[in-house]
Amino acid sequence: xxxxxxxxxxxxQGVLSMGKILAYSGLMEGKEVSWMPSYGPEQRGGTANxxxxxxxxxxxxxxxxxxxxxxxxxxxxxxKFESKVKKGGVLIYDSYGIHQPTKRxxxxxxxxxxxxxxxxxxxxxxxxxxxxxxxxxxxxxxxLENVIEGLKKSLPERHHKLIPMNxxxxxxxxDIVVEK
Amino acid sequence: xSEEIKLxxxxxxxxxxxxxxxxxxxFGYPITPQSEIMxxxxxxxxxxxxxMVVLQAESEVAAINMVYGGAGCGKTVMTSSSSPGVSLKQExxxxxxxxxxxxxxxxxxxxxxxLGTIQPSQADYFQTVKGGxxxxxxxxxxxxxxxxxxxxxxxxxxDLAFKYNNPAMILADxxxxxxxxxxxxxxxxxxxxxxxxxxxxxxxSVGKPADRKRNVITSLELDxxxxxxNNIRFQKKYKEIEENEVRYEAINCEDAxxxxxxxxxxxxICQKTLETAAKEGVKVGLLRPITLWPFPSKAIKEYAKxxxxxxxxxxxxxxxxxxxxxxxxxxxxxxxxxRLGGIVPDPDEVWVAMKDELGIATDPSSSIKANAGESxxxxxxxxxxxxLNQMVP
Numbered sequence: 254x255x256x257x258x259x260x261x262x263x264x265x266q267g268v269l270s271m272g273k274i275l276a277y278s279g280l281m282e283g284k285e286v287s288w289m290p291s292y293g294p295e296q297r298g299g300t301a302n303x304x305x306x307x308x309x310x311x312x313x314x315x316x317x318x319x320x321x322x323x324x325x326x327x328x329x330x331x332x333k334f335e336s337k338v339k340k341g342g343v344l345i346y347d348s349y350g351i352h353q354p355t356k357r358x359x360x361x362x363x364x365x366x367x368x369x370x371x372x373x374x375x376x377x378x379x380x381x382x383x384x385x386x387x388x389x390x391x392x393x394x395x396x397l398e399n400v401i402e403g404l405k406k407s408l409p410e411r412h413h414k415l416i417p418m419n420x421x422x423x424x425x426x427x428d429i430v431v432e433k
Numbered sequence: 434x435s436e437e438i439k440l441x442x443x444x445x446x447x448x449x450x451x452x453x454x455x456x457x458x459x460f461g462y463p464i465t466p467q468s469e470i471m472x473x474x475x476x477x478x479x480x481x482x483x484x485m486v487v488l489q490a491e492s493e494v495a496a497i498n499m500v501y502g503g504a505g506c507g508k509t510v511m512t513s514s515s516s517p518g519v520s521l522k523q524e525x526x527x528x529x530x531x532x533x534x535x536x537x538x539x540x541x542x543x544x545x546x547x548l549g550t551i552q553p554s555q556a557d558y559f560q561t562v563k564g565g566x567x568x569x570x571x572x573x574x575x576x577x578x579x580x581x582x583x584x585x586x587x588x589x590x591x592d593l594a595f596k597y598n599n600p601a602m603i604l605a606d607x608x609x610x611x612x613x614x615x616x617x618x619x620x621x622x623x624x625x626x627x628x629x630x631x632x633x634x635x636x637x638s639v640g641k642p643a644d645r646k647r648n649v650i651t652s653l654e655l656d657x658x659x660x661x662x663n664n665i666r667f668q669k670k671y672k673e674i675e676e677n678e679v680r681y682e683a684i685n686c687e688d689a690x691x692x693x694x695x696x697x698x699x700x701x702i703c704q705k706t707l708e709t710a711a712k713e714g715v716k717v718g719l720l721r722p723i724t725l726w727p728f729p730s731k732a733i734k735e736y737a738k739x740x741x742x743x744x745x746x747x748x749x750x751x752x753x754x755x756x757x758x759x760x761x762x763x764x765x766x767x768x769x770x771x772r773l774g775g776i777v778p779d780p781d782e783v784w785v786a787m788k789d790e791l792g793i794a795t796d797p798s799s800s801i802k803a804n805a806g807e808s809x810x811x812x813x814x815x816x817x818x819x820x821l822n823q824m825v826p
């Protein structure tokens with residue numbers, strides 16, 4: 254099974270680390286993985302994005318023109334990437350940053366209000382994990398236990414105490430994601 | 434015990450591989466998109482374990498001259514930089530080649546010319562394989578296309594450098610440097626001892642014992658007759674390298690009707706272009722030069738006999754295409770496609786360009802477009818129709 258994913262938003266929203274956790278989770282499941290960030294100055298305030306590919310076979314291009322799953326967390330990213338969802342693919346967005354949802358009718362669209370949920374949890378750092386939860390509910394790319402294993406691998410030991418909070422956030426995302 | 438599979442960036446893999454190879458010293462100066470090499474080395478702190486020196490020099494020029502000094506002492510030394518920094522190193526690389534010293538240089542290319550951008554590019558091909566610095570010299574050039582190869586080519590680069598007493602370069606770009614993939618790191622091997630260095634590199638400047646003459650490390654020779662002899666020796670060595678060290682990967686080339694030739698990240702992108710072409714019923718093969726110098730001219734010449742046309746895809750305005758044209762001696766159409774200054778094409782865009790450049794006819798109602806949202810121009814469609822008409826007897 255091959256999944257080609259792009260996650261896009263503002264720099265600082267945790268886009269790259271969300272992609273990293275997804276990639277590590279794929280590694281835990283023995284999949285081939287590729288994680289390709291936009292590494293330009295956009296990381297410092299503009300739009301940032303990361304392409305993650307999970308595949309059972311060797312991955313060819315880390316650079317893609319269309320995606321199975323597009324996760325957008327701000328309006329510029331929606332404008333840039335909504336046309337790049339494959340027909341029948343999945344678009345997930347957070348309505349906090351997006352006032353003009355997609356007009357496409359040939360794809361499945363889901364909303365996860367992660368910013369609101371993070372504010373409710375009084376933990377803005379949980380934001381990207383809530384989004385990840387929403388994504389994993391819609392497309393079960395990797396098992397939750399492997400995400401936790403992936404977190405252990407990708408986080409330095411001193412941050413391991415934050416893993417239960419991340420797990421709660423992922424489960425929150427799974428609860429609140431809705432199809433539009 | 435089998436080695437654990439790790440997930441890391443290409444730049445990080447280079448740093449890990451250097452420590453594991455038993456590298457004696459890394460000298461560098463930070464520049465995007467390769468700063469993770471020195472950052473990772475600083476985190477690994479190998480001076481506490483293997484004794485490897487990791488030093489941030491005051492400039493790229495200082496770093497390459499530290500490499501020159503270390504190499505002259507027979508040490509296993511390296512530096513890394515990105516395009517503008519590698520330009521600064523060219524004088525040092527010429528001296529290292531002229532003094533016939535082994536060293537590893539890593540260039541994670543970015544868009545140029547000048548300071549340019551920090552995005553991926555392959556526009557330093559000419560600089561790397563055609564000289565770069567002054568004089569008739571060659572640099573063994575390895576072009577990794579994956580994080581695994583970034584790790585593996587550190588050892589390969591050093592091995593070749595020491596085999597031929599010649600600088601070797603890993604020529605990659607921001608994509609391979611910044612992307613994370615699975616990698617199995619090479620096993621640890623100890624740094625060479627002083628005795629091993631004396632045996633491996635009897636020419637090295639390691640302190641003069643009473644029973645031999647001084648070892649002199651220099652690229653200077655005031656007598657032109659002697660300098661010509663030196664040059665003839667270099668050329669003989671280069672010929673030997675060209676005969677023995679060519680490396681390439683051929684994917685689906687055996688029964689292909691058309692060929693793409695691409696290196697490094699471009700080759701990865703074009704692997705997917707092959708899939709797109711297959712969807713439209715066209716057999717396209719990919720030949721990926723792994724050594725850019727020595728260039729796989731013979732292999733290209735052989736494969737070219739079986740195909741109708743070649744597309745050379747590079748992230749530059751057309752550099753490697755010159756070597757491809759020399760290899761095939763104008764026996765068939767060789768066209769170029771590339772994006773410039775840090776822009777990276779997607780796999781379908783390459784396919785659309787390839788059909789256009791080589792006049793490959795497919796179903797005009799094809800849904801494959803150069804860029805989502807941008808339709809194929811009317812001129813391109815009319816050309817496809819013209820080609821279709823020409824095929825009718």
